[in-house]
Amino acid sequence: MRLRTEKSNQLSASILFFIGSVLGLMLMVLPFFMEFKKHEITQELSNLISSFGSILFSTLGIASYLSHKSQKEFLNHTENMLESFFDDALESSVKYGFVGITDRLSFEDFLNECREGDKVYWLDTYAPGYVQWLSLLESKANNGVKFHFLVLNPQNKDLCNLRAKEIGGRYEEAFNEELKRFTIDLHNISMKIKGKGKLDIRLYDDLLANPFYINERKREKDYALSSFYLRAASGTHFPHLKWIDNGGDSFVRTLKQYYKWKWDESIEIDDYYIDSLKKTESLIKDV
Structure with a gap:
């Protein structure tokens, strides 16, 4: 791309230089041509036209040289600046483990990547549409x-x-009820687990400032997905950053x-808490 741009600029400058040079030469020889054709022309006008042609020819030559030189300097400067930018970005990515951006978070895909022995650390308000992956969980x-x-x-x-x-829309009415059901359903699953996990x-x-989900893997490098709390449901409408x-x-x-710090500061739940949630949920449904 850079070579195409440079060649295009050189071609444009060469065309302009050619046209200007022809015009300058024409003005330089115009007085002699007019004398040859027996047209009357004063010596002063002859000198003026000839001088103007010479100046135009010389100016275009210098301008063409400087233009070509400045273009090369500009392209070199831009190339060095971009190289420095990408080198810094790559260095930071390697240092902090940033590997890319996902358009949308799929909890189903996230769960499918989990293997026996993995530990998942999930931090969010709740997950809209969680019923679609509850059985997989x-x-x-x-x-x-x-x-x-x-x-x-x-x-x-x-x-x-x-x-x-903050989110607005349907969540102004549904947020609290969906959060209650999410908490109750997670608790119900936790009571049914009979396997190794x-x-x-x-x-x-x-x-929170941002939700995130970590997979602490037994056989591979740990990775995490993180996003931001803004005016949309982050779990369904926002891109997520991926870290290794x-x-x-x-x-x-x-x-x-x-x-781990937040886990230690958090509230443990028990059957009594879940029963109280169920009661408030049933009361709201009856209204």
Whole structure:
């Protein structure tokens, strides 16, 4: 692409130089041509036309040289700047483990990548459309995957209403009820697991800056997906950044440290808490 641009610029400059040179030469010889054709012309006008042609010819020659030189300098500068930018970006990507962006998060795909012995750290408010992968979640837990879910406390109505208002649309009415059902359904699954894995749930009482999901893998490098809380449901409408734990300052390690701290600060739930959620849910349905 750069070579095409450079050749195009050189061609344009050469054409302009050719046209200007022909015009300049024509002006230089015009006085002699007019004398040959017996046209009357004063010596002063003859000198003026000839001088103008000479100046035009010389100016175009210098301008063409400088233009070509400045184009090369500009292209070299741009090339060096882009090389520096991409070198820095690549270095940062390697340092922090950034590997790409997904257009949409698919929890089903995320779960399908989980294997026996993996540990999943899940941090979000809840997951709209979770019923589509609930059976897969149960299957993975029974087959040896250990899940840890940190979910927004459904009984903290102020925070639920605040997040629902941020997202807007149907969530202003549905957010709190769907969050309650999500929490209840996760608890029900956790009570049914008989295999090698498990499903633990805890609640937090604040609004996060970003949701994320970590797969701490037994046989491969750990990886994580993260997004942002803005004015849309992040789990269904936002792109997610993908990170790989490649050691050192890997961002996956930073996320894991934060998760483990937040887990220790979170609220444990029991059957009594779930029963109270079910009662409030039934009351709302009866209204």
